Amino acid sequence: MDPSTPSQLILGPFQGKVACQTIAFGRGVCGTAAQDARTVIVSDVEEFPGHVACDGDRRSEIVVPVKDASGSVAAIIDVDCALVEGFDDVDGRWLEQIADFLGKGCDWSGIA
Secondary structure (H helix, E strand, O other), X not given: OEOOEOOEEEOOOOOOOOOOOEEEOOOHHXXXXXXXXXXXXXXXXXXXXXXXXXXXXXOEEEEEEEEOOOOOEEEEEEEEEOOOOOOOHXXXXXXXXXXXXXXXXXXXXXXX
């Protein structure tokens, strides 16, 4: 999250093609997951209303919120796939465990 604009995500550590630098809560898959504080799995990004097309090669996406000790969204995990239906509930459960580990193990003071 962007500490100066709490309702906006800002790109942090990432690997891949050029991506959007900021995304407002509620916008696209990432913004929806952040706003609703829940995992969002999209089997075909072409069918997601308001999808933010940063990379035209991605076809499916999973976004998992990382929550701080107070339960507020401090970050997100965003993974894309070049295939339709690239993610399922099993992926969601494992990424949620990673997000929980990060949320509890990181010092979010001054960040979120």
